[in-house]
Amino acid sequence: MKDVNILVEALPYIKKFHEKKILIKYGGHAMIDEDAMSSTVRDTVLLKYVGMEPLIVHGGGPEISRSMDKLGKEPKFIKGLRVTDEETMEIIEMVLVGKISTDIVSQISYHDGKGISLSGKDSRLIFAHKKPVSKVTSESGGEEEIDLGLVGEIDCINTDLLEMFLKNNYIPVISPVGIADDGSSLNLNADTAAGEIASSVDAEKLIILTDVPGVLRDPNDQNSLIQRIKIDEVQDLIEQGVISGGMIPKIETCVKAIEDGVKSCHIIDGRKKHSLLLEIFTKNGIGTMIYK
Structure with missing residues (x-):
């Protein structure tokens, strides 16, 4: 009877969110634990089968840092943001696009779903510009310039590309790598990318x-x-x-997404x-x- 009650409770939500886009940002434990990843992907495929239109944006910070360590490259952060030179950018693309994204797509396929791996560079999916050099007050009281290198800020999302895949019953799996005017790659914050894509597709x-x-x-x-x-x-x-540390940028992403049209x-x-x-x-x- 308990299982039946759960199904009955779910029915109004299945009806309410039928054909609605749900943007899911994979991060944390759902990324690093194999069982958790498999379970999360299976649940995402289930959303597709009950009539919703899920999209996935994934992070990969810990995996990137581990790969950098293996290659003898020391990760460097300023105020929680990864300093990204050309070599670091190559490692980021290798990990996000070449490994994590394809792993998620493989899991989707294993659970009888249709996944497609995309980076922000595909058909200019995520068009961005390099984050400008900023000035901050140092501990000594003076001003210092901060240049994060190839870190991007998002300008626009190619929603036509995503709509094409959604209409053909694919689950897009998006790596947070942007493309600049000159064709170069830019490292993007995964939470920010998820929020921008969610509002752009009217999730x-x-x-x-x-x-x-x-x-x-x-x-x-x-x-x-x-x-x-x-x-x-x-x-x-x-x-x-109450909201502090790493939770602040996540909440700020949520606030902006809601202000830009995402319902919740x-x-x-x-x-x-x-x-x-x-x-x-x-x-x-x-x-x-x-x-x-």
């Missing part, structure tokens, strides 16, 4: 899989999850220190089995929902 939801349950009121208490946050509450929560954003725990389905198909969900 119903943006779901970010990560390594925490969502936004916690007390970081030491896993039961202090905030289930719902309105976008006009975000700034107060940042000032109170969700930050959920990729370590929990079937977290994707629980968030979409149950009344309470399992993570934090950000909405207007």
